[in-house]
Amino acid sequence: MPIVKNVSRAVNQLLQSSGCGCGISVVPVRRIGISPRQVASDASFHSVSFSRSDHPRVLITGGLGQLGVGLAKLLRKRFGKNNVILSDIRKPADNVFYSGPFIYSDILDYKNLREIVVNNRITWLFHYSALLSAVGEANVPLARAVNITGLHNVLDIAAEHNLRLFVPSTIGAFGPTSPRDPTPDLCIQRPRTIYGVSKVHAELMGEYYHYRYGLDFRCLRYPGIISADSQPGGGTTDYAVQIFHDAIKTGKFQCNLKPDTRLPMMYIDDCLKATLEVMEAPAEALSMRTYNISAMSFSPEELAQEVQKHVPELQVTYSVDAVRQAIADSWPMNFDDSNARRDWGWKHDYDLPELVTTMFSFLGSDSRIAQAS
Numbered sequence: 306m307p308i309v310k311n312v313s314r315a316v317n318q319l320l321q322s323s324g325c326g327c328g329i330s331v332v333p334v335r336r337i338g339i340s341p342r343q344v345a346s347d348a349s350f351h352s353v354s355f356s357r358s359d360h361p362r363v364l365i366t367g368g369l370g371q372l373g374v375g376l377a378k379l380l381r382k383r384f385g386k387n388n389v390i391l392s393d394i395r396k397p398a399d400n401v402f403y404s405g406p407f408i409y410s411d412i413l414d415y416k417n418l419r420e421i422v423v424n425n426r427i428t429w430l431f432h433y434s435a436l437l438s439a440v441g442e443a444n445v446p447l448a449r450a451v452n453i454t455g456l457h458n459v460l461d462i463a464a465e466h467n468l469r470l471f472v473p474s475t476i477g478a479f480g481p482t483s484p485r486d487p488t489p490d491l492c493i494q495r496p497r498t499i500y501g502v503s504k505v506h507a508e509l510m511g512e513y514y515h516y517r518y519g520l521d522f523r524c525l526r527y528p529g530i531i532s533a534d535s536q537p538g539g540g541t542t543d544y545a546v547q548i549f550h551d552a553i554k555t556g557k558f559q560c561n562l563k564p565d566t567r568l569p570m571m572y573i574d575d576c577l578k579a580t581l582e583v584m585e586a587p588a589e590a591l592s593m594r595t596y597n598i599s600a601m602s603f604s605p606e607e608l609a610q611e612v613q614k615h616v617p618e619l620q621v622t623y624s625v626d627a628v629r630q631a632i633a634d635s636w637p638m639n640f641d642d643s644n645a646r647r648d649w650g651w652k653h654d655y656d657l658p659e660l661v662t663t664m665f666s667f668l669g670s671d672s673r674i675a676q677a678s
């Protein structure tokens with residue numbers, strides 16, 4: 306737990322950072338010098354050698370999921386292959402292992418994570434490890450551990466080592482009492498999943514560490530992300546990826562959400578572009594530390610219609626999964642991302658037709674389309 310050495314100074318800083326205008330003198334938060342946690346390091350670790358440059362040295366946790374490999378690819382192009390380390394508790398596929406540095410890291414192992422950060426002189430951390438909404442409901446204790454305890458480890462290490470920290474949040478951080486169409490950045494957040502609760506916790510803890518310890522915390526609330534070359538990890542929006550695979554493989558798709566369930570969605574390239582942009586944005590441009598980002602919003606029937614333009618014989622049936630449907634019914638239908646657009650120039654590239662065309666060109670649907678015509 307953080308050790309507060311000087312309570313009155315801390316209170317002054319908090320009051321000042323909340324803009325109370327009380328006329329209290331300010332001590333720069335970054336100079337407090339409080340380490341949120343102190344743990345002696347005793348394990349040996351062979352560090353990955355980095356090229357010497359001004360580039361950030363990056364660690365991605367949970368990097369073998371749907372988003373991490375693509376993020377590593379983008380960051381390696383920008384900062385150099387050896388400046389970006391992917392980590393996870395899973396075994397990487399050959400192509401991932403040989404594409405750049407990979408390290409085993411369980412975010413629940415605080416000392417190991419800290420050693421990786423220290424030995425590799427990490428300066429930016431992208432914290433992707435998580436259990437998503439549907440798998441989280443199926444294993445609440447594990448979701449609580451990974452999404453909340455793991456986040457605490459990451460926050461403390463990031464604050465202690467002065468890292469720039471990116472933690473993704475989600476449309477799932479809102480709940481049935483939030484305005485759903487559209488959902489603004491700042492509104493009531495009472496999610497009803499452990500995933501959502503843990504993400505609201507992450508947003509609040511990250512912002513608290515920012516104001517209290519000067520942690521350079523940056524957070525985007527992602528919509529459901531759609532990708533061709535990586536599989537989703539057990540979320541409510543997974544249907545919007547599966548439909549493409551099933552359309553090509555079998556020409557039949559059984560959707561686990563009702564046809565009119567509208568949710569915000571985004572193509573992975575837009576998601577990763579936004580992530581890099583917000584990390585590179587000058588701190589002065591950020592009027593907030595947690596932003597909604599948005600690209601499109603559609604329902605299963607609207608997606609199916611667009612997919613059928615490419616695979617006309619696709620048959621879609623509906624077999625509703627009660628857990629996923631209840632989750633989706635509590636989430637935003639449209640996301641208001643005007644603050645991201647104003648503050649750091651966020652702009653998406655992919656709407657629904659471009660998304661569908663791009664997915665099929667990646668997945669090589671030509672044979673199916675040819676068969677159909």
Ligand SMILES: NC(=O)C1=CN([C@@H]2O[C@H](COP(=O)(O)OP(=O)(O)OC[C@H]3O[C@@H](n4cnc5c(N)ncnc54)[C@H](O)[C@@H]3O)[C@@H](O)[C@H]2O)C=CC1
Nearest residue numbers: 367369370371372411412433434435473475527529530538
């Ligand atoms: N994919 C999506 O549609 C969205 C994703 N996000 C967020 O983006 C981040 C990345 O998402 P995805 O790649 O889709 O997730 P994913 O579920 O595909 O991957 C998560 C990764 O975390 C790893 N992991 C689990 N326990 C771990 C532990 N103890 N230590 C280290 N790693 C562990 C898993 O092995 C997995 O590779 C997550 O934080 C997620 O909440 C937010 C909104 C939408």
Ligand SMILES: CC(=O)[C@H](N)C(=O)O
Nearest residue numbers: 437438475540541542
């Ligand atoms: C929107 C998300 O956070 C994720 N894809 C999920 O459905 O759980």
